[in-house]
Amino acid sequence: MKVFITGPSGYVGAEVARLLLAEGHSVVGLARSEARAEGLRKAGIEPVIGELNQLDVLSASAASADAVVHTAFFHTGDYEEATRLDIAAIGAMTDAMAGSGKPFIMSSATGVLGDTGALTVSEEFPLNPHHCIKPPGSRVICERAALFAAAKGVRIMVFRLPPYVWGNGGSFFIPLHIQAARERGKAYYILPGSQKTCGVHVEDLAQLYVLGIKKSSASGVFHTTTGNDYTAKEIAEADIASGSYAQKA
Template sequence: MKIFVTGPSGYVGAEVARLLLSDGHFVVGLARSEARAEGLRNAGIEPVIGELSDLDVLAKASASADAVIHTAFFHTGDYAEATRLDIAAVGAMTDAMAGSNKPFIMSSATGVLGETGPVPVSEEFPLDPHHCIKPPGSRVICERAALLAAGKGVRIMVFRLPPYVWGNGGSFFIPLHLSAAREHSKAYYILPGTQKTCGVHVEDLAKLYLLGIQKEAGIGIYHTTTGNDYTAKQIAEAVGANAGVPTEGISAESAIEQGIWPAWAVPVFAMNNCASSAKAERQLAWGDYRSTDMLQDIASGSYAQKS
């Protein structure tokens, strides 16, 4: 299959592209510059130069592909503008695929769920309208824009990624924690520390994207988690073990005042965010996971090797 991937140089997108290539697919990737394009060529990916705002470029690449995997997102600092631009990008790609019944997979986040409580919830979990008007909950607007494209004759899947996509020394929040711990000589967590969050190894996540384009049953929203028992305090302890610093609880207000992390990240660290992947396991035959031991990997695995 010829598969168009946005974000093929990113942490998740690069792993997805690598797995697609190893499975024998021809991968076309969006590159923001000639330098990025050269990197894609070296990885065996055919580059298409353009931004997510270049709607004609997106439409042309999507129309000629057998499947589209959208892992990119606008990280501009203006979340409202990023959401607007993403909706336009999704519209351009799915319009170009109209009537084909080809698969389109969009990356979202379990952050849209907001506070779930400590028990993993399904894709049917009711969303809090107050949470959905601000980041990260407002990304649900992008989800809905994608799901509407099913009416155009496109097989739409929305993959909600957990806060902690981890492994191979990458991720977003884990390096953020490690950097904060080294800067402040303490591994902080938001009190009470018992709040739970979810995660998935990046290689297991990539397998799900591959299954999504392979399994015709795939349609709708899927949670993409393999672990839901990580508490805020446990994560801080693993970070502290890596950085060689003590662990300490702190209130959300104090964390923002002291600038421990970016202010937008603090609510993510303060809430329970637990999502069940039973639907993905049932409908897409996802399983045989590489690893679910995120805490060990932070403390003494791939993140320790890069510290």
């Protein structure tokens, strides 16, 4: 199987690519530069030079693939513009796949749910329309752009990633917490500290992407967390190992 991945050098995309290659699949990855392309080649990935706003490149790559995994996002600092560009990118790729029934998986985030309080919610949990008009909730617009593409004859999956994707020496939010704690000499949390969040190991997450590609009946929205047992206080206290100290705020 030939899989086209946007964000193949990213934390999640690289792990998905690694697992696909280990299973004998062919992986094509979007690269912003020749330097990035060389890194992909060393990893066994066939590079395609281009940016996420080059719709012709995305279209051609999606059309020639058996599946598409869209893990990249425009981190431009302008979230409204990033959302607009992402919708265009999703449209270009799914248009190219129209009528094929091939799988298209896009990464989103559980942040679109907003604060659910003490509730553990499923994929059917209704989204707050007021939350969805501003970041990070506004990313639900990108989700809908993908889900609407199911009408084109594409098998669509939206994977909502939890805040804490971790493992294999990487993460996004965890290093930010540790850096902030080191700079301030304290790791802060908001009282009472019992507020829960969710997470998943990056290898488990990559397995889900691969299963999504292979399982022909899979479609729709999926929450990708493996648990909601992380509390604000526990996260702050974990920074003690980095030489910082938890303090209530």
